[in-house]
Structures are given as C-alpha cells and as structure tokens.
Amino acid sequence: MPPMQDATSGSSHRPLPASARRFIPVGAATFLAALFLTALPGVAADGRPGQAKPRALAPSAVVMMYHRFGESGLPATNIRIAQFEAHLKELATGTYDVRPLPEIVAALKSGRTLKDRTVALTIDDAFRSVYREAWPRLRRAGLPFTLFVATDAVDGGGRDFMTWDQVREMAKAGVTIAAHSASHAHLATLTPEAVGRELETSNARFEKELGFRPRLFAYPYGEASGAVIDAARAAGYTAAFGQHSGALHGQADFFYLPRFALNERFGSLKRFRRAANVLPLYATDITPRDPTLGPNPPAFGFTVGAGIRGLRALTCYSSAHGKLKVSRLGPRRFEVRPPRPFAAGRARINCTLPAGGGRWRWFGYQFFVPGK
Numbered sequence: 001m002p003p004m005q006d007a008t009s010g011s012s013h014r015p016l017p018a019s020a021r022r023f024i025p026v027g028a029a030t031f032l033a034a035l036f037l038t039a040l041p042g043v044a045a046d047g048r049p050g051q052a053k054p055r056a057l058a059p060s061a062v063v064m065m066y067h068r069f070g071e072s073g074l075p076a077t078n079i080r081i082a083q084f085e086a087h088l089k090e091l092a093t094g095t096y097d098v099r100p101l102p103e104i105v106a107a108l109k110s111g112r113t114l115k116d117r118t119v120a121l122t123i124d125d126a127f128r129s130v131y132r133e134a135w136p137r138l139r140r141a142g143l144p145f146t147l148f149v150a151t152d153a154v155d156g157g158g159r160d161f162m163t164w165d166q167v168r169e170m171a172k173a174g175v176t177i178a179a180h181s182a183s184h185a186h187l188a189t190l191t192p193e194a195v196g197r198e199l200e201t202s203n204a205r206f207e208k209e210l211g212f213r214p215r216l217f218a219y220p221y222g223e224a225s226g227a228v229i230d231a232a233r234a235a236g237y238t239a240a241f242g243q244h245s246g247a248l249h250g251q252a253d254f255f256y257l258p259r260f261a262l263n264e265r266f267g268s269l270k271r272f273r274r275a276a277n278v279l280p281l282y283a284t285d286i287t288p289r290d291p292t293l294g295p296n297p298p299a300f301g302f303t304v305g306a307g308i309r310g311l312r313a314l315t316c317y318s319s320a321h322g323k324l325k326v327s328r329l330g331p332r333r334f335e336v337r338p339p340r341p342f343a344a345g346r347a348r349i350n351c352t353l354p355a356g357g358g359r360w361r362w363f364g365y366q367f368f369v370p371g372k
C-alpha cells in the first residue's frame with residue numbers, strides 16, 4: 001500500500017492568524033528562472049555518456065518529531081501514552097540505532113557512516129508533559145532525544161510549559177537542547193530584522209539560562225523562506241529542521257531538513273514503523289528553492305540520486321490535490337505541477353518510491369504559502 005499523504009497540517013499547534021500573513025510578490029523573472037532551473041540541470045548532468053558508475057548509496061537517518069504527551073483534546077500535537085510506548089517498544093527491538101541528533105548531523109556532514117535505520121527523536125516546544133510523561137520513559141529506555149525550546153514560552157512561566165529549572169535538569173542529564181525561536185513566530189512572515197531579533201533573543205536567553213548557545217534549530221510550524229534560512233545560517237546554527245517528511249542524507253540542505261510528525265492521527269505503530277524504515281530519494285536541485293511559495297501552483301522539480309532504481313514507480317501526492325501527475329524530464333529529473341494553487345498557509349508534497357523489503361524511499365517538502 002503506498003504511503004499516500006503524510007501528516008499535513010497536523011503538526012501545527014497554533015492557528016495562523018490572517019493578520020500575520022503577508023503577501024510576498026515574486027517577479028516574472030524569478031518565475032522564468034524557476035522554470036528553466038527545473039528543466040535543465042538533471043538532464044544535462046545525468047544524460048552525459050561516460051560518467052562514473054553510481055556510487056554506493058550514502059548513509060541516511062530519520063528524525064521523529066513529537067509535541068505533547070498524553071494530553072487528550074489536542075490530537076494535532078499530542079501523542080497518546082499508549083502510542084508513544086508502542087513506539088519506544090519498537091525502538092527497543094534492536095532493529096534501529098537511536099542516536100543523538102547532533103551526532104547524526106555531524107556524521108552526515110562529514111560523510112561518516114551510520115547504521116541502517118538510524119533514528120533520532122525530537123520534541124518541540126517544551127510542553128510540561130514532555131517533562132512529566134516523555135522524559136521518564138525515554139530515560140528508562142536509555143534513548144537520546146533533542147528538545148527544541150521557544151524561549152518566550154519558558155520565560156512566560158505558564159503551567160503548560162516547562163520551567164528553566166526543568167530544561168537545565170534535562171540539559172545536565174544529556175538531553176540535547178535546541179532552539180525554536182523566541183516567540184514561536186511565523187518567521188516567514190517577519191521582516192529580516194524581526195527574524196534576526198527572534199534568533200538573537202533566543203540565543204541570549206539560552207546563554208543566560210544554560211550557559212551555551214544551541215547548535216540546532218527548528219523552524220516554528222516548519223515554516224521557512226530563503227531569508228529565514230539565511231538568518232538561521234547567519235545565527236551560527238549547524239542545521240535547521242522543518243516539519244516535512246523524509247530522510248536526512250549528506251547531499252540535503254542542512255538548513256531545511258525533514259522530520260516525521262507523530263501525533264494521535266499519524267501516530268499508529270504501523271506508521272511509526274514505516275517512517276523509521278524510510279530511506280531517502282537523495283533529491284537534489286530542488287525547485288523552487290524557496291520554501292515560501294512565489295508562483296502558485298509551483299512547478300516542483302527535483303533530481304533523484306544516482307543508484308536508485310525503479311523510478312517508474314515514483315509517486316507524488318499533494319496535501320491539497322491528492323495524487324499528482326509525475327513528469328520525467330530526464331533520466332533522474334522529475335517535475336510535478338499541482339493542478340490548482342495551494343491555499344494560504346502550509347502545503348506539502350510527498351514523493352515516494354518502493355525500496356524493497358517493505359521499505360519506502362521518501363522525499364517530502366513543505367511550502368509556506370503567503371496569504372493576503
């Protein structure tokens with residue numbers, strides 16, 4: 001059974017207010033450039049005779065993303081305790097290698113090898129239920145994880161969020177503490193100055209409370225833009241994560257890395273197992289480059305890595321349109337054009353390919369669609 005659509009808007013935990021959206025105009029030149037970029041590089045690079053043989057497929061890893069634990073009534077961000085315990089039990093089967101996320105990022109960047117089925121666990125927002133429900137279970141299981149903290153929420157001292165004492169306790173115990181902006185803003189709607197302030201404030205709060213700056217970043221709501229990605233890079237992070245599905249690999253853009261969202265709706269053991277077993281398509285030369293959408297619908301193009309076979313079975317789905325027609329522009333170059341524009345907010349495209357042994361190669365992408 002093909003994986004169909006993945007968790008789509010399920011991982012948002014705050015609605016996008018219409019007032020927060022801003023239309024970003026994109027000129028005709030950009031549109032034309034996008035069209036040409038889509039059509040050319042894959043064909044030229046791949047069709048050339050006498051090229052080296054496809055190299056052995058490089059290492060990859062899968063990152064899981066959670067928010068709340070055992071908080072019924074919030075199914076879009078919550079995982080039920082029974083579901084989470086089933087995931088932990090699956091991870092304890094010996095099939096997977098659960099590693100700290102910084103270690104995985106460093107390995108992929110340097111080309112070091114990782115075991116097949118390497119998995120990282122991440123949790124966003126530092127809700128109190130992480131401390132209460134997730135941490136004791138993860139500690140018992142001996143599993144490393146990363147906590148992405150938006151600092152204003154912890155500063156606010158609300159009962160829904162962890163305290164700095166609790167964050168410190170986790171950091172001391174070896175949990176990776178990572179950044180998630182200050183105010184959990186829709187960063188792609190902010191001015192570059194405001195994005196810079198978000199990251200600076202966040203970094204300053206971590207320095208003050210924990211004595212260090214996190215190395216990893218996650219975009220709130222998984223929403224990014226070219227400018228936001230540049231800001232994350234300039235702020236000194238080594239990698240940044242979205243909320244689109246797929247596997248990490250060494251050729252990926254380390255400032256827009258995928259994670260599988262786990263919540264009540266997309267939290268069954270079957271889906272967890274499928275995600276944990278995912279392999280990459282090694283997609284590169286992705287167009288449009290900017291996750292904040294200009295021309296809408298986009299001409300979504302990508303080149304699949306050398307060495308991947310059976311490309312006729314490649315299937316793509318859109319969060320808004322269902323199954324999409326896949327055009328093959330070259331031996332490894334593909335393009336999909338959704339038939340109608342995406343509505344404002346978040347939009348996702350997922351492309352999958354059977355990898356044998358019941359496993360899937362997965363390449364997902366999330367666009368932020370500016371509103372009026």
Ligand SMILES: [Zn+2]
Nearest residue numbers: 124125220221
């Ligand atoms: Zn968040």
